[in-house]
Amino acid sequence: MEGIVSYGAYIPIYRLSGEIVRQVWGGGTRGERAVANADEDSLTMGVEAARVCLQGIDKCTVDALYFASTTAPYKEKQSASIIAAALDLREDIVTADFSDSLRSATTALRLALDSVKSGSVNRVLLIGSDCRIPPPNSDLELVFGDGAVALLIGRDASIQIEGSFHTSSEFVDIWRLEYDKLPKRWEDRFVAEQGYLPHMQKAIFALLRAHNLAVKDIAKACFYAHDARGHRNMARVLGLDITQVQEPLFDKALEEAKIGDRMLLANYGDGADAYVIRVAGEVRGNGGSVRRYLESKMMLDNYGKYIKFRNLMEFEQTPEHTPRTSLSQIWRERKWVYRCHGHKCQKCGKVQFPLQKYCMYCQADEKLLEEVSLSDKKGTLFTFSIDERAPVIDPPNVLAAVNLEGGCRFFSQMTDRHVKNIKVGMPMELTFRRIHDALGIHNYFWKCKPAR
Amino acid sequence: MSEGIRDKVAIIGVGCSRFGERWDAGIEDLIKEASVEACEDAGIEIRDIQAIWLGTAQGSQQTGGVPTGIVVSQSLQTQGTPVTRVENACASGQEAVRGAAYGVASGAYDLVMAIGAEKLKDTGYGGLGGGAPGKWEPVYGAFGSAPGRYAMAATAYFAKYGLAFEEGKRILAEISVKSHYYGVKNPKAHLRREVTVEEVLNAPLIAWPLGLFDCCGVTDGAAAAIMVPASMAKKYRKDYINIKGIGISAGAGWGKEREDYDFTYWDATQMAARQAYSEAGIKDVHKQIDLVELHDCFSIAELIATESLFLCEAGKYKQEFTDRRAYYHDGEMPVNVSGGLKSFGHPIGASGCRETYEICKQIQGKAQEPSRQIKDAMIGLSHNQGGHPGRFVCGVIIYGMP
Numbered sequence: 001m002e003g004i005v006s007y008g009a010y011i012p013i014y015r016l017s018g019e020i021v022r023q024v025w026g027g028g029t030r031g032e033r034a035v036a037n038a039d040e041d042s043l044t045m046g047v048e049a050a051r052v053c054l055q056g057i058d059k060c061t062v063d064a065l066y067f068a069s070t071t072a073p074y075k076e077k078q079s080a081s082i083i084a085a086a087l088d089l090r091e092d093i094v095t096a097d098f099s100d101s102l103r104s105a106t107t108a109l110r111l112a113l114d115s116v117k118s119g120s121v122n123r124v125l126l127i128g129s130d131c132r133i134p135p136p137n138s139d140l141e142l143v144f145g146d147g148a149v150a151l152l153i154g155r156d157a158s159i160q161i162e163g164s165f166h167t168s169s170e171f172v173d174i175w176r177l178e179y180d181k182l183p184k185r186w187e188d189r190f191v192a193e194q195g196y197l198p199h200m201q202k203a204i205f206a207l208l209r210a211h212n213l214a215v216k217d218i219a220k221a222c223f224y225a226h227d228a229r230g231h232r233n234m235a236r237v238l239g240l241d242i243t244q245v246q247e248p249l250f251d252k253a254l255e256e257a258k259i260g261d262r263m264l265l266a267n268y269g270d271g272a273d274a275y276v277i278r279v280a281g282e283v284r285g286n287g288g289s290v291r292r293y294l295e296s297k298m299m300l301d302n303y304g305k306y307i308k309f310r311n312l313m314e315f316e317q318t319p320e321h322t323p324r325t326s327l328s329q330i331w332r333e334r335k336w337v338y339r340c341h342g343h344k345c346q347k348c349g350k351v352q353f354p355l356q357k358y359c360m361y362c363q364a365d366e367k368l369l370e371e372v373s374l375s376d377k378k379g380t381l382f383t384f385s386i387d388e389r390a391p392v393i394d395p396p397n398v399l400a401a402v403n404l405e406g407g408c409r410f411f412s413q414m415t416d417r418h419v420k421n422i423k424v425g426m427p428m429e430l431t432f433r434r435i436h437d438a439l440g441i442h443n444y445f446w447k448c449k450p451a452r
Numbered sequence: 453m454s455e456g457i458r459d460k461v462a463i464i465g466v467g468c469s470r471f472g473e474r475w476d477a478g479i480e481d482l483i484k485e486a487s488v489e490a491c492e493d494a495g496i497e498i499r500d501i502q503a504i505w506l507g508t509a510q511g512s513q514q515t516g517g518v519p520t521g522i523v524v525s526q527s528l529q530t531q532g533t534p535v536t537r538v539e540n541a542c543a544s545g546q547e548a549v550r551g552a553a554y555g556v557a558s559g560a561y562d563l564v565m566a567i568g569a570e571k572l573k574d575t576g577y578g579g580l581g582g583g584a585p586g587k588w589e590p591v592y593g594a595f596g597s598a599p600g601r602y603a604m605a606a607t608a609y610f611a612k613y614g615l616a617f618e619e620g621k622r623i624l625a626e627i628s629v630k631s632h633y634y635g636v637k638n639p640k641a642h643l644r645r646e647v648t649v650e651e652v653l654n655a656p657l658i659a660w661p662l663g664l665f666d667c668c669g670v671t672d673g674a675a676a677a678i679m680v681p682a683s684m685a686k687k688y689r690k691d692y693i694n695i696k697g698i699g700i701s702a703g704a705g706w707g708k709e710r711e712d713y714d715f716t717y718w719d720a721t722q723m724a725a726r727q728a729y730s731e732a733g734i735k736d737v738h739k740q741i742d743l744v745e746l747h748d749c750f751s752i753a754e755l756i757a758t759e760s761l762f763l764c765e766a767g768k769y770k771q772e773f774t775d776r777r778a779y780y781h782d783g784e785m786p787v788n789v790s791g792g793l794k795s796f797g798h799p800i801g802a803s804g805c806r807e808t809y810e811i812c813k814q815i816q817g818k819a820q821e822p823s824r825q826i827k828d829a830m831i832g833l834s835h836n837q838g839g840h841p842g843r844f845v846c847g848v849i850i851y852g853m854p
Binding site: 322324325329333337352353360361384388389390392396397399401408409410424438443445 | 575576577579584585586587589590591592593594595596597599600601602603604605606607608611656657658659660661662704706708709710711712713714715842
């Protein structure tokens with residue numbers, strides 16, 4: 001049966017805590033939420049989740065990539081195609097972006113299943129990712145969390161999707177216009193009573209009826225809510241026992257699922273999507289990425305940093321730091337800029353990055369240099385510096401020379417680091433990031449980061 | 453079989469502008485200041501000069517453009533004299549000297565001038581301006597700065613030779629203390645204030661592990677040297693200085709990307725040194741070289757260049773230089789007793805020519821302040837380097853008495 005062949009999730013390393021929010025706005029905000037680093041966006045987080053999902057999978061079996069987000073970095077220019085390149089997927093695949101609705105990922109899931117069922121594609125890589133900016137000093141400030149999930153949808157899946165039910169609704173509750181940075185919304189009581197609860201209920205009960213299931217047959221229910229109270233109310237309305245309610249992280253549910261479990265997945269926004277999922281076999285592990293990413297975190301030590309990360313204020317611009325880029329040059333160099341390809345010399349065996357005209361060790365011509373993928377290689381830190389004055393959003397700028405396993409020196413910026421903990425010899429890995437914006441263009445490239 | 457440059461070309465006059473934040477002077481003023489002094493020193497007129505080489509990285513950064521040789525003819529009112537503008541980043545000054553010397557050695561000209569000049573302080577900001585993301589490369593190394601890249605060498609040096617952070621910082625601090633000590637003794641220097649080791653150690657960090665006093669400033673300035681065939685030099689003056697050897701090496705540029713590159717010694721520097729030593733007939737650097745002006749844009753640059761020029765055994769800098777105070781003017785191997793790039797200043801394209809100026813003055817016994825005059829100096833080494841570790845173009849020129 002069709003379903004989830006493999007999955008992966010990504011949660012950025014930074015957290016914004018209630019304490020920091022209270023220091024700025026007062027009030028009683030508690031808890032914490034994941035915040036994308038200054039060099040991350042929905043696209044890069046999607047890449048990270050997909051890299052976890054594709055571990056040990058033959059990338060050639062992926063025939064389509066669907067990317068769902070309400071915060072795609074470009075209004076016009078597809079994200080899925082950039083993600084496909086960063087993942088080093090084949091070029092003859094179908095790519096599509098699903099956008100505008102909070103439900104876009106679960107809707108894309110239905111279309112991914114249909115694509116597989118139709119036989120037109122073998123496997124679809126579905127990525128959902130968001131980096132929504134909550135209005136500062138609002139109850140949403142610690143509710144929105146940044147992160148991404150990737151599901152590989154295919155046949156003979158151990159996590160089988162038995163069926164789904166979908167509704168569409170013109171109901172308006174939260175929205176953004178073209179140039180809005182922050183979402184706007186109607187009164188929460190109206191949204192809950194006329195939107196969220198009835199739409200979700202309708203779809204979920206219709207689905208259960210169609211599959212002759214009762215609420216008690218559900219081992220775990222994973223569903224969207226706009227906040228914790230909404231989540232509790234939904235569970236009550238559905239008649240779910242507390243043991244059946246999954247905290248709203250679907251991947252974590254998969255991580256903890258047992259064979260034979262039947263799960264409910266439901267999502268809301270412009271209507272609702274509901275799925276019945278059965279764990280039929282051994283769940284393909286993703287290294288416990290959700291748990292790992294939840295545990296490894298760095299607390300933002302002040303609100304100013306968060307303001308800079310999301311560009312919420314105007315800052316001084318000096319002529320010195322007017323950034324530049326070149327699309328034609330990036331296009332020429334795309335094999336290593338996006339795909340992180342290096343060269344392995346057939347004559348001396350040395351691996352090198354970036355791609356060369358001649359081997360940098362034995363000067364063999366590029367005819368003798370074979371392209372190899374380097375993005376998944378682990379490494380160790382050879383040397384570094386900490387530039388306090390570089391024009392980066394999150395100073396200091398850490399420059400690093402990393403020795404990758406199997407040979408190859410990788411020179412890059414280091415991200416997701418505790419500056420005080422950096423030491424020569426520490427384990428490192430590579431990550432795809434939005435390294436700077438110039439001329440209105442997002443420039444993506446690989447950085448190194450301490451192994452997480 | 454090539455003969456090399458040794459003793460074919462003589463320097464008969466040198467000039468150097470006052471270095472510093474020259475709010476009063478544009479690049480034309482700086483070029484004139486240096487050229488006029490050089491001509492007076494040589495006892496010639498500007499119109500006698502047959503060809504000119506200008507070394508500048510960007511000329512005047514205010515314009516944002518790259519100048520041609522016209523900036524020289526406009527400054528000096530030369531009427532159609534050939535001017536060639538050369539560029540090798542921070543090593544542009546020495547590239548001008550090299551071009552001019554070969555112009556004479558080829559027999560094409562009898563009287564030429566090399567000028568290095570840079571006007572950096574018309575931009576409206578403090579740094580060099582190389583820090584704009586994507587300025588050089590759209591993404592690869594888009595955020596590299598000079599301090600950030602040189603600091604990687606300091607980290608690697610500390611790690612390789614087992615120096616604790618404080619220990620390594622102190623070795624570097626001693627270098628900066630020395631540079632400032634000589635800056636005070638140089639009326640043309642940019643930074644003329646002594647500093648203590650403690651001050652250096654407590655200064656704000658620029659790029660860990662390098663602090664404020666580990667970095668040279670951003671300076672305006674120009675320097676010039678006038679050359680003739682050695683056979684004709686006596687006509688102009690008795691105490692002319694000969695070029696003994698020139699070495700230049702453009703490194704392969706992929707250092708930081710090579711696994712075997714360890715940042716603690718610089719192959720381009722070594723290669724340029726070997727070429728220059730061989731041409732100049734230098735067999736024993738300690739016996740034959742009396743003073744060194746080297747490219748100390750950062751304290752770590754002075755340390756590693758000293759080792760890579762074979763003036764010191766690799767990893768032994770502390771024992772051979774710091775502890776013995778070898779680099780002072782009365783030490784075994786005086787290094788940068790002009791104040792160096794650190795205190796004299798570093799107007800990018802000017803520095804290579806400024807080193808020529810200092811070496812000629814020292815050999816002639818004419819250091820502006822007698823208190824830093826090196827006794828009986830006969831052979832001097834000038835080292836000029838552009839780029840950053842792993843991506844250097846490096847020049848070494850040996851000057852000496854005929």
